[in-house]
Amino acid sequence: MLGVQPKQSRQLLLYPSPATTSIRVPALLPGTQTELVDRLGRVVRTMPVSTSGEVSVRDLAPGLYILRATNGQGVPYSGRVLVE
Numbered sequence: 001m002l003g004v005q006p007k008q009s010r011q012l013l014l015y016p017s018p019a020t021t022s023i024r025v026p027a028l029l030p031g032t033q034t035e036l037v038d039r040l041g042r043v044v045r046t047m048p049v050s051t052s053g054e055v056s057v058r059d060l061a062p063g064l065y066i067l068r069a070t071n072g073q074g075v076p077y078s079g080r081v082l083v084e
Contacts, residue, residue, distance in 0.1 A: 009076040012028070013025075013027060014080070014081045018081075018082040019081055019082070020057070022054040022056050022057060023055050025055055025067070026053055029071070029072070030048070030049050030050060030051045032048060033047075033070075034048065034055050036055070036060070037066045037067075038061075038063065038065060039064055039065075045057075057081065062083055064082055064083075065081050066078055067080075
């Protein structure tokens with residue numbers, strides 16, 4: 001029986017970190033759907049990358065989050081961001 005290997009997630013460069021209002025994600029195209037996941041593994045926000053290449057972190061509780069996304073070719077990306 002052949003298993004399907006999960007695609008390896010590519011590391012995203014996110015800045016600034018720590019962030020207060022938004023983070024820039026230059027590797028992702030505007031409109032790419034993203035998820036912000038808290039330290040307990042809960043998806044706390046789902047939103048597309050803005051036309052300026054940003055994702056809002058406004059109104060999130062301070063802490064460490066993982067941003068996950070998949071580009072148009074199905075390649076998964078993730079990166080960590082500290083929110084203040």
